[in-house]
Amino acid sequence: GAVVSQHPSWVICKSGTSVKIECRSLDFQATTMFWYRQFPKQSLMLMATSNEGSKATYEQGVEKDKFLINHASLTLSTLTVTSAHPEDSSFYICSGPSIRRGYTFGSGTRLTVV
């Protein structure tokens, strides 16, 4: 089946630093990648849609300058949390659409900002 590889799975960082999360589509080309945030015991909240070779589209209320998204190739999209604060601590998940297997999710990244 379609596979989306997400790294790191878990990261701790200090307040004020930046963290980069990578998502790779291993066996399909993704012109679009979706980035979600999930709080404990809650559903997925779409943050932004990354588009290969162009600017990402952000959902209302999501700070573009804090959550930098880059989609430089058909197999790699990155989310960088800049100047992280404790309130940015969350579970971040990417999803890529595969024609064969529908919308496939990465394994998620648990970010803890201390």
Next chain:
Amino acid sequence: QKEVEQDPGPLSVPEGAIVSLNCTYSNSAFQYFMWYRQYSRKGPELLMYTYSSGNKEDGRFTAQVDKSSKYISLFIRDSQPSDSATYLCAMSPLISNFGNEKLTFGTGTRLTIIP
């Protein structure tokens, strides 16, 4: 009113029972329906997807869509403790250019299968 409504549970059933999970939706443009299973601290895993009304079966799982009632269901037969997870329904409009449509998710139902 949310576009997709899903009972958050929690739902506990004994091992071997048939589990019924449901979602209702209000947007008649939704044509593409999915069920995901999510274990704690993991990304959602796609279980079933369907474009049309009716039933679709895959092993112990059956997805059912009733567009006239705007109601979808997931049935799990012979439930196992390993089925304990959160189940999310998701849907989107018919995709003319696949991959560009956002998914709308239910809140998820927490399911526990008791041995």
